[in-house]
Amino acid sequence: MNEEIKSYTISLYTENNIGLLNRVSAIFQRRHINIESLTTSQSEIDDVFRFVIVVNITEAQAAKIVRQFEKQVEVIRAYYHTDEQTIYTESCMFKIKSALLFEEPQIQNIIKDSNSRIVTVNKEFFVLEKSGRRHEIESLRRDLNVFGIMQFVRAGRIAVTKDEMRVTDMLMAFNNHNN
């Protein structure tokens, strides 16, 4: 198996339980793997949660770690995918002084060119939101940094996979077996 370290997106379908995040992060921590980003949300199935975790590891590590996740009682299924196998995006927010909008007219061009969106404006500040790839967000941050950013925050990667997940089939099979 390829020993090259690259970015893998690990997707977990889980029950919604207190403490599961601790269990998930302990699996990385124990193997000295740094989590690049972690997002949890509702999945396409009503009472099933989804973790999207990005880590830089080898494929051998990814395969092993996914089996460790599947071993956890409250993890329904776990997968790993390369960037090429997923459609992914990140989003971020900037809080910037409102006065700059008038003092530095280039800012308006930057906003327009970057496809970002103004969420709110008031006398003191405005808030800009942008979704996209990391390099687009980084480039926007560099551009705005010149003028001063009051606050910046970037959310973890969210990703859907190109291939099917089949978690619903699995849950149906369980229900049929137990009814």
Added chain:
Amino acid sequence: MNTQTENKTQEVASKTMRISGSEAVVRSLIAEGVDILYGYPGGAIMPVYDELFKFQDQIHHVLTRHEQGAAHAAQGYARISGKVGVAMATSGPGATNLVTGIADAQIDSTPLVCITGQVFSHLLGSDAFQETDIVGISTPVTKWNCQVTKAADIPKALAKAFYIAKSGRPGPVLVDITKDAQVGELDFEYEPCKGVRSYIPVPKTNPADVQAAADLINAAKKPMIVWGQGVILGKAEEELKAVIEKAGIPSAWTILGASAIPTSHPLNIGMVGMHGNYAPNKLTNECDVLIAIGMRFDDRVTGKLDSYAKQAKVIHFDIDPAEVDKNVKTDVAVIGDSKDSLAQLLPLLEAKSHEAWLQEFKDLYAIEFEKVIKHDIHPVKEGLTMGEVLRQINEETKGQAAIVSDVGQHQMIACRYADFKVTKSNITSGGLGTMGFALPAAIGAKMGAPDREVVAIIGDGGYQMNIQELGTIFQTKVPVKIVVLNNEFLGMVRQWQQLFFDKRYASTEMTNPDFVTIAKGYHIDAKRVSKREELADAVKEMIASENSYFLEVCVEKEDNVFPMVPTGASVSDVRLS
């Protein structure tokens, strides 16, 4: 009211009753068939103890002298009986004292349900007296855990706990119950858990994988089996024996696999690993097909991975998919229950014998016997050896005893030289290597199998790690036999210091108390021997005793355990001296 409705109301009334959460804990345990548990009371678990008092005719609580003792006793009980061991403790230090036993049960796949009391839910997170985040602390070392804050959730949580602990690859679970959940009321009805949708305890064996395994085995010229505890946990001893005998495969065991097949079986070629036998270690690197069954290629088994069985095709039978390719790359993985997959394998195997190949094991055994074994079990030098004590115990118990060993040199000697005739006879802390395991585990083992002779074999170091459990033995009068092999050293560490640290014996020499006097203080019959001519009679007297008995054997101070695969070396570089 018509008759039908009336009947229905009566039925519901008989099934459900309004009781306290703590009574629900005890009734749930009884519903799970628990008749014994180990624990230690304290503030946050007192309501449950109050109920245990009321139900003492149905469920027996053993008061250990430390919560770690409770956890290990529950492990000993589980390991010998195949049932779930139960340990109970209060919040805070009571709960944290269980953790070593839980970690031990996790790495050795022992089914354990631990119940801890917790502070009132309104106090959670307030640094209340004896509050600790035991769910957080135990997460990495439990198969599953949860916190219950409502009385009504208790039966379901415990039902799930028992189901998870014993199903699939077993393991420890912990249920933390707040005090308000214990004193609150609920309509009690107990339904055993039949499944958890996110959890597949026993993956289905794929017949194509079994066929692929059979094809490799049938074509093999030098096949070798290494089996582990998965055979015992899967109750697959008979199936394994049938496979070994039909295919004529020399078969070795890991430390936790010991006793699944009798030591004297002609195809049993001994133990693999750091202090395993010479032949199976050496020939691991000469076999053409290595068949691993219910074992996990621990580093103590494989030595240096880069040079472990590289020439062989590897077949791995395991219930846990996470074990496949974890340490050793397999050519064929057969996932599933060992009993089932071995039963599927048997008819596909060609009847064979590999006489010349088996002879290679016998030849290497002869070398090991000349250089090591003879001197261990039939010594001519003055000092007593641990090996001759084991030989004596074998003779007196006729191989029927369950040997509970601690961790260190005596453990390796016990596993190497015990003459196992019955399965589930080797109870030891394999994965975690927990010193202090044996004394409490022996208590649990004897209670889990009262008809069996249980002999604890312990070093002078590990004995003192849980020596307080002599109090439990005294109070319960459980007739365990305790053998302390006293070399006045932390022997295994000293051995490493001798071999790899130029004999700098840093903090390994022990000035010990008078162990016989201590045992007598607990009113346990006790004897010390330091001469060869006293040994046979002392062991005879101990085994003949119907009570608990303590025997201290003063052995040679600086004996070493060989063979040895030094850390980082290949299994084929196993040393005999």
